[in-house]
Amino acid sequence: MKKTNAGKKYAIFFCQQIDKNQDVNRRSIEKEFGPQIRFFPIPCSGRIEPLHLMRAIESGADKVYVVTCPEGACRYREGNIRARKRLLYTQNLIEEIGLERGMLELIRLKAGNNYTVDKLTRELLG
Amino acid sequence: MITAVRKPMEEIRGMIAPFKKILIVGCGTCVAECASGGEKEVGLLASALRIDAKNRKREIEIKEMTIDRQCVYEFIDQLTGIIENYEAVLSLGCGAGVQALAEIFPVAKIFPALNTTFIGQTKEPGLWIENCRACGDCKLGDFAAICPVTRCSKSLFNGPCGGSKDGNCEVDPELPCAWNLIITRLEEKGELGRLEKIYEPVDWSKMGKGPRKIMREDQSI
Amino acid sequence: MTSSRLKKILEKGHFAVTSECGPPKGADPKAVQDKGKTLKGFVDSVNVTDNQTGVVRLSSMASCVLLKNEGLEPVLQMVTRDRNRIALQSDILGASALGLRNILCLTGDHQSFGNQPQAKGVFDLDSIQLIQTVRKMRDQGVILGGEKLTLPPDLFIGAAENPFADPLNYRAARLAKKVAAGAEFIQTQCIYNIGRFKEWMVEIRERGLHKKVFILGGITPLKSARMAEYMSKNVAGIDVPAEIIERMKSVPAGDQRKEGIKITIELIKELQGIEGVHGVHIMAIEWEDAVPEIVREAGLAQRPDVD
Ligand code: SF4
Ligand code: SF4
16 A cells, blocks of 8 residues: 555445455455455445445545446446446535545446456555 | 425535534425435435534534424424424425424524425436426316426416427427427327417416415314 | 508508517617618508517617607517516506507517526416407407406507417417407518418418418518528527528628528518418518618518508
């Protein structure tokens, strides 16, 4: 992890569909980074609610990622599209209270790749 | 249902600026259906205000509460014993809800967090349209159940204004011309002839000479 | 009491020529008088617009009186956008008392298009209800609700119609309704697509409406190819065919006004040949100077004397 990221807190919401072994894979990261990082696996990114994102910010996250499966690849058809719309809504809300939109970021994975949560997290934070 | 949209945060922040202990009251009926004043929205607003206060190093205590209806005494009464503990109340009810709260708790400082907008229909998820102005003398029977008072920008009763383009209203090209809808629907039913009759000037007094009321003996106690 | 000259001209079967005058954005009588001087002798009557497109201007009624004093015959345009039935009926009486003899009943453009978009639109009556109201006042001597007038107004009653408006299957029915409400003359929206206008007239004749109401075809001379394109794209309910735009474009910018006048004259000649068309209404928006030339070249400068 880079120096600039030191001490920063992260919340990562991610669609469980992207890594079947997310349960195991995220453990090493959680161990390494401790309370600096929190994972929120969700059955489908379409289930994400603005309130979840706000609560993550409220509990101290400096950066919130929402990781979705590729557009068109959603198991529940349009969940990832919905996730994007909800994120946009929340970005508008936090902007209204003077926060950077960039605190909330949508990561849409590329189709055809196999991802694991731990590798992905290192990429995001790296 | 009555629809509403949240006021800008700036305005809400301004209203509650002098206060530390705030009660946010949502309403579980119309404004919940249009996703502006239900439990979820209460939570969002509370969260945003807490984050904002923290960033400004201000102390704030917020309680969230959503009652089934903010315009009916039986439900409002649930706030008795709670509301008194707060310096200010942000209501996420429609205008009627805000006023009802204020009437029942005249000492409380009650502020509207929503702009009440119209009586409308949920057309599709995320889209609400205005379709009734509560004119007090429903004329839908004559117009294939499409309201000319509300859905025609000029409230015309005797046919379109002539400015509609591609079936949309000249005033807002994103909305369908009510008269286009009326004519199409009547034609489908083979009832276009209905429109030959001249519709006499409307009795707008039914829309209220001032505030309206409904009184029913059978419902009173 | 003198009655409407326009009415007499139409009743005698002359091909009427009417025009339009937009009042100034100020309390300037001279602007109206000057327009009147330009038009005088070339047209049978002059419509005065009523805060057209929702832009505040010198009042239509006042401008009408100014024109009348110049010896012209004004047509008072009245929209229902800005006045409720109390004000409308009061102004109808006022117009008649001031010696105005023609009224054109309109709903009016929506206030959101003008320079007072925050205004509350009234729309207490619509244009058809207004026609009916004037008719009632004049013929039955009563106002809405039935109260008697001491002296009924004397007005020749007109309405506007757009032959090109959506929905197409309703266009003739709409005119029928205006006639049933009591309109005695109709001035149409500007015509560029003469083919479609002729089709409309067929429908009008099928319903026998041309025998019940005087129809004046509206024409607006084009000043430039740009104006043609703008009207076609941006003005609701106006149909400018591609050939006309092309024709305007085919001449150099400096000659486009001339071309516009030429097209106008051709259109007027076409109108004269259509059964059931009783006149032309020339709306030269802020270009009143063009009217005498158009009228002269269309061979209509000799206006009939009916008084
Ligand atoms: S006619 Fe009146 S009551 Fe009926 S829908 Fe329209 S505004 Fe509402
Ligand atoms: S375009 Fe249609 S809806 Fe709009 S004002 Fe005209 S008639 Fe009414």
